[in-house]
Amino acid sequence: MVDESNGNATPIGLYDRPRSRDVTGIEIVAVALSLLWLLGTVVFFLVLEPRSESINSLQFIMTMLAIFMPVAMIWVAAMAARSSRVMREEGQRLNAAVEALRQSYMAQAQGSSRVGLEPTISKKLDEIAAAQRKTETAIAMFSTSRETHAARAPVTETVAVPIVDEEDQGLLALGTSAEDLAPPLPHSDLIRAMHFPETAEDQDGFNALRKALRDRQASQLIQAAQDVLTLLSQDGIYMDDLRPDLARPEIWRLFAEGIRGREIAALGGVRDRSSLALAAGRMKQDPIFRDAAHHFLRRFDKTIVEFEKTASDSELTSMSETRTARAFMLLGRVAGIFD
Structure with missing residues (x-):
C-alpha cells in the first residue's frame, strides 16, 4: 500500500475540470x-x-x-x-495522471503481496478479456430482476456452530485470508473514496482511498471507477460538470433489491445531451471502453447491494452525489439499464 507519509505526492484528484484564474x-x-x-x-x-x-x-x-x-x-x-x-x-x-495510475497499480501489487496474493497487470488484462466475452451476459443481467428477498428472509434451519476454546481462538482454519479477518470498511470511508481526492492536498480523501483499496470489494469498484473516469475525461466528460437529478434513497433501495424498469428510472438523472451522446458513441465504437463500462456497472451493482443493507438514507444520498455514482448514472442510462 502507499505509505501514509507520501500521500500528498500522489495527485489522484484528476477528474475535475482544470480551473484557471480569471486575471493573471x-x-x-x-x-x-x-x-x-x-x-x-x-x-x-x-x-x-x-x-x-x-x-x-x-x-x-x-x-x-x-x-x-x-x-x-x-x-x-x-x-x-x-x-x-x-x-x-x-x-x-497529464503527467500527474500517468503518475497517479502508475502508483495505483504499484500500491495494489505491494498490498496484495503482503497477504500472499500476486495480482498483476496481466491478471487485470485477463479480467478485461473475460468481461469482453461476457458483455451480452452483463446486459441481460441488468435487464432482469434478482431475487434478493429470499436472501434477506430469516433462516429457519439451525446451523451447527463449532465450539472453540478461548485459548485457541487465534488459530485459523486452513485457507482463511487476512482480508477475511479485516474489519468492514466504514460507510463514510467508502463514500469518500468513491468521490476520489479533490486535490493533491486532500489528505482525508487519500486516507479514505487507501482504506478502500485494502478492502477487496471496494478496491475492485474504485479501480473500475478510475478506469471509466479516465476514459470519459479523454472525451472531455467530467463528473463535476454533470448536475444529475438526484433520486430518493427509496429508489436506490429498490435498485439494490433487483427492481428494474420504470420504477427505478429516476436513477438515470443525467440530462446532459452532449455527454450522453459522446458516451453512447464511444460505447458503440470503442470495445475497450465498452468492456470497462460493463465491468464498472457490474462492480457498482454488487457494491450497492451490500451497501444498502446497512446504509442509512443520508448515507445513500451522500453516495449518490459522488463522482462514481454520477458515472454510474451516465453509463447506466447509456447501457439502458433504467429503461
Missing part, C-alpha cells in the same frame, strides 16, 4: 503596458507635436494606427503567453 500577471502586465503607451501617445500628440490647422483623412488614419496598433500587439502577445501557460499546466496535469 500576464493580463496585469498587458494592461500596464497599454496604459503606458496610451499615456505616451497623449503626451506626444497633445504636448510635443504642434497642432496643425487641417487634418486630412489619411493623416487621421495613420495617427489611429500609430496609437492603437501597438496596443493590439501587446494583447496578442499577452494571449499567446497565457495560451502557453495553459498548455504547460495541462501537460503537468
Whole structure:
C-alpha cells in the first residue's frame, strides 16, 4: 500500500475540470503596458507635436494606427503567453495522471503481496478479456430482476456452530485470508473514496482511498471507477460538470433489491445531451471502453447491494452525489439499464 507519509505526492484528484484564474500577471502586465503607451501617445500628440490647422483623412488614419496598433500587439502577445501557460499546466496535469495510475497499480501489487496474493497487470488484462466475452451476459443481467428477498428472509434451519476454546481462538482454519479477518470498511470511508481526492492536498480523501483499496470489494469498484473516469475525461466528460437529478434513497433501495424498469428510472438523472451522446458513441465504437463500462456497472451493482443493507438514507444520498455514482448514472442510462 502507499505509505501514509507520501500521500500528498500522489495527485489522484484528476477528474475535475482544470480551473484557471480569471486575471493573471500576464493580463496585469498587458494592461500596464497599454496604459503606458496610451499615456505616451497623449503626451506626444497633445504636448510635443504642434497642432496643425487641417487634418486630412489619411493623416487621421495613420495617427489611429500609430496609437492603437501597438496596443493590439501587446494583447496578442499577452494571449499567446497565457495560451502557453495553459498548455504547460495541462501537460503537468497529464503527467500527474500517468503518475497517479502508475502508483495505483504499484500500491495494489505491494498490498496484495503482503497477504500472499500476486495480482498483476496481466491478471487485470485477463479480467478485461473475460468481461469482453461476457458483455451480452452483463446486459441481460441488468435487464432482469434478482431475487434478493429470499436472501434477506430469516433462516429457519439451525446451523451447527463449532465450539472453540478461548485459548485457541487465534488459530485459523486452513485457507482463511487476512482480508477475511479485516474489519468492514466504514460507510463514510467508502463514500469518500468513491468521490476520489479533490486535490493533491486532500489528505482525508487519500486516507479514505487507501482504506478502500485494502478492502477487496471496494478496491475492485474504485479501480473500475478510475478506469471509466479516465476514459470519459479523454472525451472531455467530467463528473463535476454533470448536475444529475438526484433520486430518493427509496429508489436506490429498490435498485439494490433487483427492481428494474420504470420504477427505478429516476436513477438515470443525467440530462446532459452532449455527454450522453459522446458516451453512447464511444460505447458503440470503442470495445475497450465498452468492456470497462460493463465491468464498472457490474462492480457498482454488487457494491450497492451490500451497501444498502446497512446504509442509512443520508448515507445513500451522500453516495449518490459522488463522482462514481454520477458515472454510474451516465453509463447506466447509456447501457439502458433504467429503461
